[in-house]
Amino acid sequence: MGSGNHHTIFCTGYARLPDGMAAKNLYGVMGVGFEIDPETDKIVNASCTFVTNMCNDFIKSILVGHDLKNGVDLPIQTFEKRYFGLGKKAIVSAIRDAYNQFEIYKSMVYAESGAKQEQR
Template sequence: MGSNNSIICTGYSRLPDGMAGKNLYGVFGVGFEIDPQTDKIMYTSSTFITDVCTDFLNTIFEGHCIADGINEQVKTFESRYFGLGKKAISMAIKDAYNQYLIYASTKSS
């Protein structure tokens, strides 16, 4: 984490009522730190209240080449996460991926 050459792609989604994070943030955020040379995700951060949930996301995404897409990782998350806001969290992940796609389109220009 914290490479001088890394990039950050973030995504956000509204949280549903009943989630503790909604009172603090209003939205759920996911950030991918990516090595632009390899397109591998170096670290994943989120606005989960508990570190265990952020660490859980990190274990799913760390080391994955984001250029290969994220469908399998999202499926893994959705099949293993049992808490409120699953849809909102998945949307934030997809939003971060879309930000990567925007970056990638400028990188190849």
């Protein structure tokens, strides 16, 4: 279920899974994805791989609607206070990695817009 907006962007982050998780033997890593409205910097959809649908919905409920102009510390704090299970650190790392990919995107857009203005 996406936003229906064809102008959104998708940023992903990955992290290694801890020992003791069945998914580690299969995949080794897990990912978190943000679908973002680049005009508002808000997360409009989110997903997390290698976890149950319930956990994916839980993470999504924390992330969707969050304004990335404010970083990701607040949703990470919320997640850390409410999630008790293996993979907590990996999920947090993947959220930070996805946010870092968004920051790279924003810096590229900023650089491109500056270059266009210089050409005028």
